[in-house]
Each structure stands twice: as structure tokens, then as C-alpha cells.
Amino acid sequence: MREGSRLTGSLTARIVDRLDKIPAADWDACAGADNPFVAHAFLNALEISGSVGRGTGWLPQHIVLEDDAGQLLGAVPLYVKGHSQGEYVFDHGWAEAYERAGGRYYPKLQVAVPFSPVPGPRLLVKPSADDAVMRSALIGALTSTAEKSGLSSLHITFCTGEEAAELVEHGYLHRLGCQYHWTNAGYGSFEDFLGTLSSRKRKTIRKERASVAGIEIRALSGDDLTPDHWDAFFEFYMDTGSRKWGRPYLTRAFFEAIHQTMREKIVLVMAFRDGRPIAGALNLRGTDALYGRNWGCVEDVPNLHFECCYYQAIDYAIAHGLQRVEAGAQGEHKIQRGYLPVETHSAHWIADANFREAIADYLDRERRVMRNEMQELGTLSPFRRVEND
Numbered sequence: 001m002r003e004g005s006r007l008t009g010s011l012t013a014r015i016v017d018r019l020d021k022i023p024a025a026d027w028d029a030c031a032g033a034d035n036p037f038v039a040h041a042f043l044n045a046l047e048i049s050g051s052v053g054r055g056t057g058w059l060p061q062h063i064v065l066e067d068d069a070g071q072l073l074g075a076v077p078l079y080v081k082g083h084s085q086g087e088y089v090f091d092h093g094w095a096e097a098y099e100r101a102g103g104r105y106y107p108k109l110q111v112a113v114p115f116s117p118v119p120g121p122r123l124l125v126k127p128s129a130d131d132a133v134m135r136s137a138l139i140g141a142l143t144s145t146a147e148k149s150g151l152s153s154l155h156i157t158f159c160t161g162e163e164a165a166e167l168v169e170h171g172y173l174h175r176l177g178c179q180y181h182w183t184n185a186g187y188g189s190f191e192d193f194l195g196t197l198s199s200r201k202r203k204t205i206r207k208e209r210a211s212v213a214g215i216e217i218r219a220l221s222g223d224d225l226t227p228d229h230w231d232a233f234f235e236f237y238m239d240t241g242s243r244k245w246g247r248p249y250l251t252r253a254f255f256e257a258i259h260q261t262m263r264e265k266i267v268l269v270m271a272f273r274d275g276r277p278i279a280g281a282l283n284l285r286g287t288d289a290l291y292g293r294n295w296g297c298v299e300d301v302p303n304l305h306f307e308c309c310y311y312q313a314i315d316y317a318i319a320h321g322l323q324r325v326e327a328g329a330q331g332e333h334k335i336q337r338g339y340l341p342v343e344t345h346s347a348h349w350i351a352d353a354n355f356r357e358a359i360a361d362y363l364d365r366e367r368r369v370m371r372n373e374m375q376e377l378g379t380l381s382p383f384r385r386v387e388n389d
Helices: 024-031 040-049 092-100 131-149 161-169 188-194 199-210 227-244 252-265 304-319 332-337 353-378
Strands: 012-016 058-060 062-066 072-076 079-083 110-111 154-160 174-184 216-220 266-273 276-285 290-298 324-329 339-352
Touching: 012 131, 024 040, 024 072, 024 227, 040 252, 058 092, 062 131, 072 131, 079 154, 092 353, 131 154, 131 161, 131 339, 154 161, 161 174, 174 276, 174 304, 174 332, 188 304, 199 304, 199 332, 216 304, 227 252, 227 266, 227 276, 252 266, 252 276, 266 304, 266 332, 276 304, 290 304, 304 332, 332 353, 339 353
Parallel strands: 110 154, 290 324
Antiparallel strands: 012 062, 058 079, 062 072, 079 110, 154 339, 174 324, 174 339, 216 266, 266 276, 276 290
């Protein structure tokens, strides 16, 4: 798709290579307030901090949809990817198979929030616009971009289930994933939540929480956050990221940027021993959910990860009336702590017809396996059955 390509009616789609070229209010009018990860402040922080951009394998190529007056009616966070890192919907096997067959998988196109396995909207539409028309136009712009790019594929990861269904109607392939979320059933306290668990699970959680009783833990947000807190957390992040990935994705400047522009949406859980910070968990707050993102530590304390990442998040959600906690990707151990399996979705456009057929067959089988696995995982629920407890 070339700059300023005309779509149906009075709509024009164009590509923007830097989010700071778009007024934050215009982008956020499309993104909405519910999910902080698609907010202008978060995505722009990734760009201005150098966490994404040239040399990172994430090259911004955002699509915006405008009317004849230049008013922004829709948008999609789009990147040209030179690898498959930082996505959390794994396609390394696809890349290897395609390249063994003589194809070139990278670069590819990716609609995503970089480094953030957080489900949420990817087809961002201004509420005053006709949702169905705008989403269809955005999908058309994406498909046109993919076709004209000559690249192997386009991947829309962690989109909503409704978006996935609509993308399938436009010929995209559907991939099913699984995460673990905690749901607030109107609890008045953490003890109320514990009261819904089986007695064995209650005892385990109480024991885990008691084991870190000597550690001071604070949930910091807004003006309570200071540069010292971020310096400490970045040390945690770098230590953990270096061991897990080899090269952490986010720069120190990223944390400074979100501190400046969206600290009221940040909940940074920090653990201190004798006044010295030893661990931390970064969360972002949406309208009705708390989203867990990054964890790190410089001292290995048994159960401190569970306390900072899971139990403190539940405490915070209950205290602030949030409906759920989304604790990030993977981790069946979360089930025993009240985080139950939920479906996640992605959609995929594959250029090569033969490769597309092979991927479609794989995804059909994978969805069946995933649904069976989630059904089995559901049997591990820690919540008590009234008749048996």
C-alpha cells in the first residue's frame, strides 16, 4: 500500500513510521481508555526510548485511516519484523520450515504491542465512526499492505476474539492460545478470595505469604514513584532479562518515558529488605483490569515472586474494584493461585498458497489440542466444590 492509498468512499489509509507524528489525543480517541498497552503514551515510549526502531528488528509502519478532512478514524500498530523475538506467539517452526523449502520468512509484518503478551484491541476505531465499516477498511488496508510488500506473512497477535473472527472472514488463519487470568467475584478482601478455595490450597497460599513476612512490600503508583525506584527496577529487569533472553528488550529510557506520561496507570510492586530494594513487579492498570508485565530480583527469596506478581496483584485488584488480573504469558503454576486458563487469539495472513495450506492444517490440529488441554487444565482449578469441601 502506497502513502495515502484511497479505500472505499471517503477513506484514505496511509503508513506512519513514527507515532509522534500523530497527536496523542487523535490516536487515543481510537485506542480507547480500557487497555493501556495500545495507548499512544505506551507505544510512543517504546519508539522514543529506542526499544523499537532501526536496529531492533521492530520497524514501526503504523496504518492510519482518515476521512477527507484528515480526521483520524482508525489505526493499527504495525511493525516490520526482522525476527520472531518479543512476540510470545511462537512461529520459529514456521520460519524454519519455510526457509528449508527455499523461501524467505523474514522480514515479516506484525500487528502487536511489542514485548507485551497482553490481549486487547488491534483494530483501533474511533467510537463515533461506524465500527464494522472501519474495521473492514483497516483489514483491507492491512491485507493490501501485506500483498504489496512482497513479504512472507502478516501476523496479528493477542487480538480480541471478535477481531479474530472478523479477520477469519477476510481469509486470515486463526490461532488459539492460552493464558491465566484471575477474576474478581466481588471479593471484599484477600481472605474472602481464599475462602472460595479448597482447604489445601488456602493453606498453601497462606504458608507462601507468611514465608515472606520479613520483606517490606509496597505497591507504588503515580507521584509515589521516583527515579530511585526505576533505577532499582531496571537493575532487576536487566538481571532477569539477561538470564532469560540474552539481551533485554526495554531500555532505561523506556521506563523514564512511561513515568513521565502514564505513571498514574503504573502499579510497581517493590520488595525491600532493611530498606534496600531487592525485587519488583511492573503492572499497568486499565479501566477494569490490572496487567502484570515484568518481574526481576537481585536476591533469591523463596515465594517472593508469587507474592509480588500474583498475590499483591489480587490484593490491589480487590482494593480498587478491578474485575480481573492478567498475569502474562504461560505458567500452569498460576492455576493453583487462582488464575484460570482463558483463550487468547491471533490471526495470520500467509502469502504463499502452499505454505498457507500447510499452516492452516497445522492450526486446525493445534486448536483441537489447545481446547482439549484447556479443558484438562480447568479440572485443576483450586476453587472448592461446595459439596466436597
